[in-house]
Amino acid sequence: QAQDTKEQFFPALVYRTGPYAAGGSGFWGGMEDYMALMNLRDGGVNGVMLKWEECETAYNSDRGVECYERLKNQGERGATVVHPLSTGITYRLIERATTDKIPLISMGYGRTDASNGKIFPWVFPLITNYWSQNTAKIKYIGMQEGGMENLKGKKIANLHHDSSYGKETRPVLEKQAEMYGFEIRHYPVAHPGLDQKAAWLDISRRYKPDWVILRGWGVMNPTALKEAARTGFSADRIVGVWWSGAEEDVIPAGKAADGYVAAGFHPSGSDFPLIQEILDIVHGAGKGNISPQRVGTIYYNRGIVAGIVTVEAMRTAQAKFGNIVLSGEEMRWGLENLSISAERIAELGADGLMAPLSISCADHEGGGPVKFSRWDAASKQWVEVTDWIPTDKSIVNSMIMDSSMAYASEKGIDPRSGMSMGSDCG
Amino acid sequence: MTLVDFLFFVEVLVGGFLTGIMYALVAIGLVLIFKASSIFNFAQGALVLFGALTFVLLTEVAGDFWAWTGWLAVGLAAAAGIIFLLGRMNLDTTKAKKFSEKYVLKLPLYITAVLLVVLALFVDGGQNMWRGVFVTLLIFLMLTTAVKSPKWAMGVLLGLAVVSFLGDGVVTYRALAVSLVIVIGLAIAIERIVLRPMVNQEPIILFMATIGLNYVIEGIAQGVWDADVHALDIGIEDIPFEVYGVYVSQFDLFAGLIAAILVTALAIFFQKTRVGRALRAVADDHQAALSVGIPLKNIWVVVWAAAGIVALVAGLMWGSKLGVQFSISLLAFKALPVIIIGGFTSIPGAIVGGLIVGATEKLFEVFVGIPFFGGGTENWTPYMLGMFFLMFRPQGLFGEKIIERV
């Protein structure tokens, strides 16, 4: 290896086998393709090549920990940033990453109250966390009902995966139910979610809610849609979270999924110039990290967005520390000062693929908006049905504050001083 | 109870029964192997996945896959034919046959086959081609080792070639036929590699071996095919129709029919036929079975092939319900309480157990779990039920009595 090639190292905690393989291979396919594009097209980011090593976790938390520990010290200056790609693994890694000073990006998943950068200085639930997403979803439902005031007296069922991921939004839903006067009932579905007949019979025949929120993962999603159809619950009254809104979740459900709406912080599709370029340069050179048919799917595009965010944070840090291989701490500075404007997004060739984003050291989320798409079973396409819907920070922030402070006191953590939410970093 | 309540109860009950039948489909495979060899087959779930994936991918793969499969089959059939003729021509036939079996036929084939399979796994470019190579070789290899006769291999390979060159109109049948052969081939391989060295071992050791097997099958299934989610349509609408206010799905009824056919056929086979009796003998005592001349290897191949076919059927049914994906291998866990309640050794027990399990877990969840405990009870109710049940009947409903004697 030549002396002068600089390499920034990224551990890739992937899962390409097991029940959730579709999510893992899709996401990392996109992310790695983006990084490959940087290397192939630009010769790295400002001269620093991107290097990654895969470690198969099989979506198993223990293996996630093992992978993290194995890879965290590799590369010239150690791992720069880790995408655990699993809420379970994120939880396992929070304290470790904090001790090791490696930023943890849990984009659209993970521990919600970690958005409070004062308590969780090394965790970044970027773009939109679970709770924020949820407020957008209630807003969407409100819009469909003709205004938030019409939510009063309505009934919503929350059908969720019975895991830490699934349970995460129960508090915020309850809080919103109180605020808007709707009724919420939770239906946990045990892993892996193969059979939901009882839950759906209860929903469709007895509870008869106006809306169902689908917070599933993996095989639980198509099963829910099919079961809904069998019990006569209309798919267009089901709103999914973004881990329930990929092609893999709806295609197996066939016609039953027609009209189903899911949230997203990015759309699907491969018409973006950026993705075309990837197909050209990366896949064209036979260096693609996923089968070309899956390019442009939801999970893939999520990986692209993750790539953009990561690389942009790197650039931000490089602007301050020079075009060097960054350390975890420097990377964190980059993340905490990350700001991706609409122009920059357009410049990247990703106009419409993501909303502008800006992070601070207190706010590790960025509060990005949410877009809703409807599945069209005939054309096998997601059709966007809303524009970007902003999240309701007023609800979420105070909850995050309470929850994270409780964590801090349990753990004896002193909040980083000298900052208030939104202020500049030291 | 009002009529509405009553109808709701009936609907839950019926829903439970129908789900139970679907569990039974997986459970039958487990019972089959247990009854015939007292092996508790952990890999049954993987077999379900393997079968379904094979089928669905065969309906999806592009033409060049079939072209490769077809031409390769022709080539290998020709090779087998030549070997066959050579064996015939030689004067001392037994010797020549032995020789050809041992060296000419097997050795180079093993080597090339292994190489090609490894290649097929490794080289991702032109995946269809390598899949074709893999499938054909798998079939050929297994046939030659199993039947020790190039004639047979030739026949099946030519069949495969014909099937491969058939047009798109018969896509589903073609896929079904080839999947069947592959599943049988897999059974042969399992006997060879896993079971043969483990004759006369403790049941728990054999159980463990099937766990190893489970990983291998999962790896092969996902490696040769892929780990993506595939939609599968077997042409039966999953649309409910109403009977007196209760919704029943046509699909579930169809599943019930299939299960009933399987169960009847297998039950007759076990109780009334010579081979069925031999299978039960094998389950009791491997060594004694050998001593009376029951050819353990053939028996195992038959049983595992049957279990593989049952798994394929279960895979098709579940796959069209949920999409073909890794998770359907986890269905085996739903089949476990079914077989302890029905009895490990009773095929009709699998159905009855399925009905009981399905009905209990649904009724409990709807009328107790959700209203009182916040739901999510479906996972443990069947097991709890099974546990209490076994306290009174340790061999399950229809299982063979556990013999306690000194």
Place this chain on the structure above:
Amino acid sequence: MDTATTTDVQTYETERVREFTNFILEVEGIFVSFGGVKALQDVSFTVYEGEIFSIIGPNGAGKTSMLNVISGFYKANAGRITYQGNDRTKASPEQVARMGFARTFQNIALFKGMSTLDNIMTGRIVRVKNNFLKEAFYFPAQPQEDAQREYVEQIIDFLEIQSIRKTPVGKLPYGLQKRVELGRALAMEPKILLLDEPMAGMNLEEKEDMARFVLDVNDEFGTTVVLIEHDMGVVMDISDHVVVLDHGERIAHGVPDDVRTNKDVIRAYLGEH
């Protein structure tokens, strides 16, 4: 039917005259059936303390079933078993064992995964007072354990199986397994030793050894022996009393000489010579 009077004790081809006074075990009117099979029908007999008592009869006559009833493993449908004057019909096998019954089995029932030594040591379980906590910490339990081991070593010496002390019993030849089984039973320091065909599958020399062991146990410890055996040479030579079963019914009961000449016994079991 009853061809012999139980009070009139004789001996067979031996100089010793053995006299018995107390009943140790009384079996009265035992019925056992399995589905349609009547394994035991109204079987009664009594065993004196200190004697060698044999149960014989054709295959499937119900001998083993009788032993199982005495061990508490089969529950009699009717009848009574009295041990040292106390009714113990309903006792569980484990209680029976603790009362002083030990047995060997027709189809060897050793603990296959354990060594000879450990197998015999299990026989001591009824006699130890350690609890698991003491054992976990080793030292508190050690004196007891040593004492047991010493006892067991005596048995090993007695049965002359020193060389297979550490061998897993599953790998022993049949005859040695039978001997280990006897050792395990002896380790329980039984008052009554129930032996189910202890000499099956042995050649003459080994049978003689086995017979000697049984006689020695009977002599030295005064252990009552209840024996099932098909080798008439052994049975007639060493038993004090014999009961004969056929199709679950008692067809004879008495001293060996009487039994040997009993017509029913000859017809059903011994055959004409």
Place this chain on the structure above:
Amino acid sequence: MNEKQQDASTNGALISVNNIEVIYDRVILVLKGVSLEVPEKGIVTLLGANGAGKTTTLKAISNLLRAERGEVTKGSIIYRGERVDAMTPSELVVRGVTQVMEGRHCFEHLTVEENLLTGAYTRRDGRAAIQADLELVYEYFPRLKERRTGVAGYISGGEQQMTAVGRALMAKPTVILLDEPSMGLAPTLVEEIFEIIKKLNENEKVTILLAEQNTNMALRYSQYGYILENGRVVMDGDSSDLLQNEDVKEFYLGVSGDKRKSFRNVKHYRRRKRWLT
């Protein structure tokens, strides 16, 4: 070993075992060079104390050793000119070699009749023939007929022994390897078994290799005998000769002088002759 055995392999013995060594578990050496042969239509008996290696020898011949993690590491076993290690146990059965295993080994969950019928698994001569043989077995062992619907796991030890022997007869073997067939049988039946053996041999020309502890009977009914000690053949000869041999008389038949000793009077001491030292 001796010349007699050496040249016998060439003079048409049905089974010839040539100097085999058997190892269990890859460490335990059990047979240390055993040679023997069984002539066609002969009755040959294997004698020896517990652990001498009789069962092991029989299993080596029927190829059931492998299932016990045992292995023939040296020497060869030839049946009708073919090496048996190239055949599976079931192929051997098809070729007419059937074994009655020591320790009964009945199929516990099958009824007595089903057990007997599995014995006929390899037969292709039709239902009627099988049925006839079934009746024959019932004739030999009337007790089995009474218990025909009983589950084998629950029948008595002796009944299991009859089932095991009967099951082997159902295969219509040409060679039958009997491992202690008389074990646990009532005295009348012991005679019966040996009569059956004789009848099979005389009427059906079945070749028999017998391992027995009942030395007296075995030698009376057989033509040739081998005595195994410690994994080696220490003596062999015509049965009638062996019966007259003083050592055999003393150690296996328990007759010294003319009188049988009473079991009550035997002394307890190690008398086993060290044949080899």
Place this chain on the structure above:
Amino acid sequence: MFYREVGQYKSSYRADQAIFPITNDRIGVMLILIVAFVVPPLSGNQYIMGPILTQLLVFGLAALGLNLLTGYAGQVSLGSGGFMAVGAFGCYNLVLRLPEIPIFIDFILAGLMAAAVGILFGIPSLRIKGFYLAVATLASQFFLLWIFDHVGWFTNYDPAGVASAPTTTLFGSLAEEGGVLGFLAPINVLVSGPNATPEAKYILTLSVVVVLALLAKNLVRGMTGRAWMAIRDFDIAAEIIGIRPLRTKLLAFAISSFYCGVAGALYVFTYVGNADTEAFDLIRSFTILFMIIIGGLGSIMGSFLGAAFIVLLPPFLNILASHFGEGTLSGATLANLELIIFGGSIVFILAVEPQGIARMWQIAKEKLRQWPFPY
């Protein structure tokens, strides 16, 4: 030649019953222990200490627990994950609510809780046997996890149901500066929480495991162990010679669950730092069973060998793959190849030696003993 017992005569039964009757073994084990306690902390390699060794120890301990039940007492159980969860959440609540108690006492208490639950779920074993029992024990697995998932109290009402190990010291809060046991303060090191050193966690884990393994070894070579094995090998015969089946089985369930419970507690406190029920799911129970079968049923050392195989082989293959496969093979192919090789090695080991790795080791020693003679 060097590995011999010739010339080592035992003059008492006690010496004959020692854990390692052969001097070479004794020395060997001593050396291994010294190395285990000294080398990894000195090396300071967190990866080796954490995910490799601590994980190995924790699961080895759980496997040991299950081996007592399954390998020794013959009761196949698939509920070990559930019992680990009882220990984990029990210990978490103890530490959270009673910080005064020293952590190792918490471990014991947590183990006792698991034992109590184990006894409860062991009751059916009186009637149910073999695979029927195995499947029935899944009831405990699913039921216990469901309870922990649905009763918020166990996880201190964490919204995601994650119990995160509080910062804890070895001797508890009373031993802090100024506490009643203040004199212990200098050695009252942090053993869990983000600031505890990997060395402290590792050594604590190792100590707990060594002590418990020793106790287990004592148990199984005494009457308790013999009673278990008797039940395992032939339950009816065992009862007829006077072993109380229910008591013996329940004791096995209790002690086994105790070990699993402690392992669960260690998992939370010294290995990962937090846990939700997913950590103790069905797959975990199965994995622990795999460990003992592969390692060797009825072998203390086998439990750890098996754990090493099951826990370490996947990362090992992964590392191999990333060194040799990078670039030539796609990630998915590598991942699947790993699965195939993993499963293949299980089959291979069983085909070579069904008694597991421990038995292989024993045979190797036997051969060594006889060396240079072949048998």
